[in-house]
Amino acid sequence: MEPSSSGGDDLDLNLDLDLDTLIGDLETASNVPAKRRKTGIKPTVERTTELLYGRGGLPDELARLVDLLTTRNHLDQASLGAIVRNLYPSAKVSDELVLRFVGALGHGQLKPSLPLQALFLRWLVMVYHLLQNPAILSQAYAVLFNLLDTAAIRPQLCHLLALATRRKHVRPFRIQALLSLSRQTGGDPNLTGLLRVFKNYYPEIIVGDLTKGRAASFKHPDPQWRAKLDEIQQQRSERQDDGATRNGFAVNHALGRQLKGTKALFPTVHTLHAQESSVTLEEIDNAESFVKNLEKIELPTQLVAVLADPLLQKFLLLRPDAEGSSRIRNWLMACLGDVASGDADSDIFLDMLDVIHDYAVATKTLSPLLLTFFAQFLGVWNGSDKRDMVLEALSYIPVMEFQELHKMLQMLEQSVLDNTPASQVSLLRFYTLLLRRWTIAMEETESLDALPVATVPNLIDYINQLALTLTQTSPAVSTCLDILDLYEAAATLYSKPKRLEHMEITIPPPLLVYLLYFSPSLAVVSRLCGILATYKRAWEAVMSSAVPRQLTRRERDQINVFNGFLMDLCNCLWRGRAFSTTDVNAQGCRLPQSIQTALGSYMSAADPEFSLGTAFGLSHSPLLCLQSISYVRGLEDAEMEAIRARHGGPVTQASLGQLAVRGGLKLSWQEYRSGVLAYLEAKGFPGVPELMYNTMKNLMRARRQ
Template identity: 80%
Template sequence: MTSPPINDDLEGLIGDLEEASKLPAKRRQTSIKPTVEATASLLFERGALPGELARLVDLLTIRNHLDQASLGAIVRNLYPTGKVDDDVVLRFVAALGHGQLKASFPLQALFLRWLVMVYHLIKNPAILSQVYGVLFNLLDTAAIRPQLCHLLALITRRKHVRPFRIQGILSLSRQTGGDPNLTGLLRVFKNYYPEIIVGDITKGRASSFKHPDPQWREKLDEIQQRQFNGQCDPGTRNGFAVSHTLGRQMKGLHVSVPAVRTLHAQENSVTLEEIDNAESFVKNLERIELPTQLVAVLADPLLQKFLLLRPDAEASSRVSNWLMACLGDVSSGDADSEIFLEMVEVINSYAVATKTLPPILLTFFAQFLSTWNGSDKRDIVLETLSFTPMLVFEELYAILQVLEGAVLDNTSSSQLSLLKFYTLLLRRWTIAMKSTDDLDPLPMATVSRLIDYVNQLTLTLTQTSPRVGTCLDILDFYEAAAAVFSETRLLQRVEISIPPPLLVYLLYFSPSLTVVSRLCGILAAYKRAWEAVMSSAVTRPLTRRERDQINVFNGFLMDLCNCIWRGRAFSTTDVNAQGCRVPTAVQTALDRYVRTAANSDRDLSLAVAFGLSHSPLLCQLSLEYIRRLEDDQMEELRARHAGPVTQASLARLASRGGLNLPWADYKSGVLTHLEAKGFPGIPELMYNTMKNLMRARQQ
């Protein structure tokens, strides 16, 4: 006999169950079993939406005519697709206890088990705290005690531990002959008041309160991930509440990053475990006691906030000792080296959350890099190291040498990974410099030395990976550098460091207009920085190295303006012009080739081949600009321009009844058209470099 097809209409299935629940089994015309199976299957496949969950909870908690097996099948497959509302939690709690209208004890045990398994998804975890007394008073019900103790262990906070409750558990434990579940709950109580709960009562066998069904949790995570567009952990931790599900087990070593626990707390003190919102955290900030397990700062968001606002030398020392102990275990062979990779993930979470990488963690990385193979979890390692604070360059270089020794493997991909790391590092430094009021403690000279250091890497990449994508990654780095030099306050202390000349020319002759536009925008930002340094806005004098760089930089500007604007590509007759560093013999051969290829086009030569009209990157947009002008005046024109546009061709066009457009207006119009098309870099450089354009824009 084949099973019935699954109905995809969960709302309809729930409706059928609701109708069937009103009738005794003997009065139903059809069996309810296929509907229950279809509902359970659909819940297993895609979970229950909030409205569907509420209806199913009503069906489970209100006494009806559905049999226990059917109700049990539903609750075992009750996977929520989102957060669990207060009403759902309260309905399950209200169904607990003794009475004819209450659910059966096996069902009550399943309800409590479900609350334990979805605890991390409860929208308002405080709701269970509000019914703590109700739950606690049900401990004498043996049928649901194991699940009830587990739930109470999750929600117990210091405020819940009272003498009468301690006495109640002790009395009940003696009556039951030392129930392990009660002993486990009593140990949770003892964590808050170890000086009150003494004796051997907590030394017996105790429940460890492990997750009731890890496979169920995996399925829940899968459903939640699908529902929330790829979020692998939908139960995002509350940033102002301790994470009680931390305890992450490390590979190869019997040690974990523990959850936050505060032992030996005083009656008038406040513990982090009692904090459940931002208001409570701020109100009690000065009274909060340091937790016993300070290493939990690596993963617990609330403890991270606490130690940022109340730094403590002892706390840093204890975290450092814990990390060094892990390193010692690996070095001595007592633990697998895989522990390093697990620790890196934990440290990455800490660095991303706090935007810092303290010296103790840098010490860890110094050990880690010496054993790392350079490929495992490379992105995580590099992202974490990008939070390295500004150090004296010699100290930084010692780290970079080890890092590059591990990462570089004679492939362009490893070089690109390093370049992206340096870009991210420079951006984070820029944010740190902009956000601090006092720059004196920072080793500002490191910024320029890092840029000089990366210059060699960018040049290497133009040879090992001559692709447009690589050029864009290189420009990301120099945009980050230009952002530093664009701040007058930072220019007072940071020496300007320009890109290598060869790199500039290689990027300029890229086959991508995006690359050329971004390059010109970066050079325009550098030019403004030079102007600021040489003006009264920056009080420091130019360094000798900066004076040597000025002529080189002016050579960039002259060469690019000769190519784009002046129709004198590769000229060396102007002051500072370097002819794009193309040898004279090569220029002669190229010019001969261009004239031969041009045939009857007497306007084309090597000198104008990279201008607005003839450049392979710009010719289409410049002609598009002319066509737009002609379309606007179509009724008045007797001739159209065939392109490419030159000063002479515009004069001939006007004489034949075509556009009457001055050469200067044409060129400035093309710049405006480039801006409108999303290529502002070339216009920005021209407006910042060509004096006639500067005056025109000012007018």
């Protein structure tokens, strides 16, 4: 039953009240013998199980139902069994519920029937991953273990014990009891399965042929029930977050059962051949225990599990181990060797990528062993399968010497580039992400002397060619925005004196700057101007006492080119001298003189009042003319009662004087241009104002005042 769009909240409340009423009816009926009841209880049970199946039970509702199930009453076994089978929790399972079920186990007149107890244990197995405190079963371990001689509940009990067993639970007296009980029962597969769990912790103690017999696999009792439970949990979390968080300080013991297909390649955490006095990761269940025993913890047998287990990741980050790194590297290289020799399918790499990607995201870096893996992987990768995942993982490459990095980048480009703009854009986005990661790494580093930051300008210089190529192969606005993302990341790198002290500034190619500036998008032009303003501040910092170093020869050559950018853009936007080459450093936007002459003749023929020099200013630019006249219209609307005339077209210094004579706005040319800059900033285009205020001396003085 789905709630309507208009009354969903009311309907949800009604369902809660309905189940609450039904539980009350069951509690009342449980105190009355069946023969004395005026009405049958079956419809109430059916309605209760229907609601539990549909949306699960809230903690308070489950608590009442568990009380009903674990107390001797007059409800028939079929009704009680139906309730247990549909006892879907919609949130975490509390310690109280677990202890109520555990306390109901065993023999006695007041205990529930053994078939019902078996259902209790089966339910605990199926909700084990939802226990609010998994350690509660560890506290009740002795009680559960002592019930193994009860054959009716032994299969479910062994399964629950297998989930709850940790190294501290494996004691000689328990091993002896299990061996003895297994002999008495003729090698019960469930006991054999539990013995194998014990043997994982102490293989040198548990010997004999008993553990070699047929053993229970302890699979999930009902996958369909689990699927329904997951659906209920998801629905509830979407409507109301219960605030539960995953415990990252415990080994994911269910990983082997949860991982399927590709991720099953990675083993789970197990520590074999452990000593009595040692501590294993499997024993850790909280942050306090992890910190207390950090120096005592033994390395697990399969260290490659670090790629999939968060606790082992924390352990190896806090206590690095050269031998451990070598073991992980050997495992990965063995997989690579199998593929290279043809003994394994190359798809195994793609299968491993999911886990390696998650590991890189979790640790925020690529260790040397994973760099070695990717160096081999790129040689067999087709460049398209899981491309986004590969590129995101590689974006965690640490800052390294450029020669070493260049080798890997060349291999990456050979795999990714396929003569399509899409592959070039993917690579450009990768470089953008890489620069952002490096910025974070440098910000977190106390001394940049330890990092080869000289790689940064070399890398930007290397990427410049790709960005320039994209303006030709894919001149769309979206591509221009991707290119600007790259140079925003580069400009951010140069925004702190701390970093400028150790690295040279590398500017974008001149042709790229002019192509972006004459883009048909105001957003592109605004962002470009903002980036150039950031670069200008970086140059000023390097040339001042804020950065204690001198300009390099390469930087001196670049700064003249950069000043040409600024002069050309200011000539276009502010000074009414577009494409002029008469000023110092002006390059005329690198437009040949023959083309300038042709364009000037065309504009004069179209309208003698227009000129090429003013065609790209605030008033006449195709990108800025609407914003400029909108600013004037806004002023006129605000002064409607005080003016007799409105401005008719693009604003010029002469037209403003004429407008005032005709009774229109009294607005000076400088006030108009400053107002347009403020208007652009208010409309979400701050780049042009930022560049002008950082470049034009008269605007700088006006802003200081």
